[in-house]
Amino acid sequence: MKPIDPRLLRYARATRLFMVAVVGLGMVGAALVIAQAMLIAEVVVGAFQHGLSAGELRTPLLLLVAVACGRALVSWLTELAAHRASAAVKSELRGRLLERAVALGPGWLSGQRTGSLVALATRGIDALDDYFSRYLPQLGLAVVVPVAVLARVVTEDWVSAAIIVGTLPLIPIFMVLIGWATQSRMDRQWQLLSRLSGHFLDVVAGLPTLKVFGRAKAQAESIKRITGEYRQATMRTLRIAFISSFALELLATLSVALVAVTIGMRLVHGEMDLYVGLVILVLAPEAYLPLRQVGAQYHAAAEGLAAAEEIFEVLETPVPTAGTAAVPAGASAGALTFEGVTVRYPGRSGDAVHEVSFAVEPGETVALVGPSGAGKSTLLNALLGFVAPAEGRVLVGGVDLAEADLGRWRSQVAWVPQRPHLFAGTIAENVRLARSEADDAAVRQALADAGALEFVDALPQGADTVLGEDGAGLSAGQRQRLALARAFLADRPVLLLDEPTAALDGATEAEVVAAVRRLAVGRTVLLVVHRPALLGVADRVVRLDESAVPMSAAPESAVLAEAGTAQDAPRAESRTERSSAADHPACEAAPAAGNRGLLARVRAMSGPRRGRLALALLLGSLALGSAVGL
Structure with a gap:
């Protein structure tokens, strides 16, 4: 572990100001340490050697009290700056982590474990508290205080200064050796914690299924085993921490003892003034203290930096190159063309989609049909820019999607996935997702167009009813109609529907089909269809051949909304x-x-x-x- 990871300075601007504050406060603290040693020596020599009374020593005593208060103030200011910097850095890193996850898109997120990402964005970033509140302040003192103390000691006694100079570097050497032994264990400990978080989230999410199939106890044993491994890794790390603290304390104590013995011998033989000896005796432990504290706080900071390594891996993951070409607005944006599109997912042996070519004219409704795994949802994924074709190209309004501004393109698309995500909040807030400025009348009209107004009005607070996690309390059909209402309110020229009637009963399916028929008017629509009811809405049907697509194709459930993915952490x-x-x-x-x-x-x-x-x-x-x- 580097004393200061340069990536923290690059990704978290608050770190730079904090380091300046730490060095400045360290210099003030070093000056106060030297002043305190001189005042203590003056009081002791005056009282015991010169027989001065308390009244005669009033000035140095008052100054000593003032210096002690000054050291307390510097310590408080350092802690205050540390906690403020820590809060700012954590907020900035979380924001950057979320931004990078959104930029990498659902294609990257589908290959990550949600529990591990949750642990990284919460516990991992929170572990940086110790790094900023304990480790970095001590590191600043370790740079400033020993230098200042040595500068003062060398002016009084070069022998003591030589002993300090000779023994002081031993502490950083031991710290480096101990750090090498600790780093791998801390990495192992963090990996086990991430694994435990991911496994626990999977178990909680699938608990009903585990109960039904009688596997709940087996998973509980698995969690117990992983927890035991994490406990053992933690104890091994703590064992090294305790041994290292003992070694550093022993080394510092012996070094101070060497200084004390030489001073004592010279005082006995009258070769040194008592005032000088006392000043050096008080200052010598202060030269070693910051380095000892750095070694002790290293272990508190190690977990945060182990997590920071993974955070920086995410932040440094290359983002797919974004185009800048303008996409035609309005109806002309509805011209969609797939030219020999082939999509391959990383880690898969075959193509998810192989050389698919077709076109959708502006204002046309086209249905994609085919067996499961044929790549229908993958084509929608490619059209949304979530995955890049390995071969071929996708044209929107005559512009190659690889060169287009994806933000502007997505602003013209309304998407209704097979399992729409509803966020914790009111129904109105969920419908306003694409148009936050829409008034209540527009929201009610969108609900009416989607056939959802009747059941929404029947709720206790109507459109202001607060939904639970992922629309808890609503049926699948009600969630689907709210997603359609969201698309109605968005009022965009291109509409993508991914099996909007999946898992619905006949009556609900008929209501959703009627809503889709109303929504498709005047728009370019691309439908993924498994059930025949929606085929009546389509002007044309495109069939994907299963023979061209291997069974190892990416599952349709891998298609994720960016906003839905970004909410995984609070959901967990x-x-x-x-x-x-x-x-x-x-x-x-x-x-x-x-x-x-x-x-x-x-x-x-x-x-x-x-x-x-x-x-x-x-x-x-x-x-x-x-x-x-x-």
């Missing part, structure tokens, strides 16, 4: 919160007798480890005694 959090909320009443209902038996349970659990606990108590007592003796 809310699921976990609901799970925790469900468990909480049981905890509250625990009888009072359970509290009385808590100590007994702790004693029973610690029984096999009593030897280790006794050893820890003994070593702690010895460490305290050694500190008092020194």
Whole structure:
């Protein structure tokens, strides 16, 4: 791990100002340390050697109090700057991570584990707190304080300065050696945490299925096993941290002892003034303290930097080259042409779509039919710019999509996927997704056009009813009609529909088909159809041949909305919160007798480890005694 990762300075601008503040406050702190040592020596020498009274020592005593208050103020300002910088950096990194995920698109996101991304964007970035609040401030002090102390000591006693210069570099050398041993273990610990997060999210999302097929206990055992591996990795890392702290403390203590012994010998023989000896004795530990603290805080910062490595991997993933060519607006944008389009997904042995060619005229409604896995949704993916054709090209309004401005192109497209995503919020907010400025009358008209106004008005708060996660509380047909209402309100010239009647009953399907028929008027429409009811809406049918597409083609469920994907992190959090909320009443209902038996349970659990606990108590007592003796 580098002391300061240059990528943090590049991706998080708040880090630069913070480093300047840390160095500036470190210089002030170093000056106060030297002043404090000189004042302490002056008070001690005046009281014990010259026999001065408290009144005569009032000025140095008051100055000593002021210096102590100044050091406390500098420490508080450093912590304040650290926490503010940490909050700013975390916010900036989360924003950049989300922006890059959106820029990489659903094609990249479909190959990632949602739980790992959630852990990265939450726990991973939060772990940078220790890096900014503990490690970097100590690093700034480690640069400034030893230099300032040495500059003061060398003017008084070159022997002590030589001892400090000779022993001081040993601490960074040991820190580097320990860091090499720690880094791989911290990386392993973070990988296990990401794996645990991803697996836990998968289990929570699929819990009903696991219960039905009797696999819930097996998955619980799997989580228990991964948790055990994470615990062992954490304990191995902590073991190294404790050993390294012991080594650094021992090295610093021996170094200070060398300085103290030489000073004591010269004081006994009258070769050194008491004032000078006291100043050096007070300053010597201060020269080693910042470096010792850097070594101690290294382990607190290591987890955050291990996560930061993965964050930077995402931020440095190349984004597909975006075109700048203007796409014709209005009806002329509805001319869609596929010329020999072949799409291959990474890691797949064959083509998802192979040499598909057809055209859609402006204002025409074309239905894509074919067996599952034939690549119908993949073609919509290519038309939206989520995947790039390996061969051939897609033309929109006569412009090659590879050269077109995708943002402007998507602003002319309304998309209704097979499983539309509804965000946590009101129905009106979900319908306004494409037109946030639309008034209530426009929202009600869109709901009416989509055949959704009747059931929306029947809800307690109408269009202001707050939906749960992913439209919780609504049926599949109701969610589909809200997605159609969203498309009605968007009022865009190109409409893409991916099996909008899938999994609907006959009556609901008829209502959705009627809404699609109204929505298709005056627009260029490309339909993915499995059921025959929607074929009546189409002017023309294009059949995709399964023989040209291997069964290993990308699943249709891999087509994701960018906005839906960007909401995975809060979705995962809310699921976990609901799970925790469900468990909480049981905890509250625990009888009072359970509290009385808590100590007994702790004693029973610690029984096999009593030897280790006794050893820890003994070593702690010895460490305290050694500190008092020194």
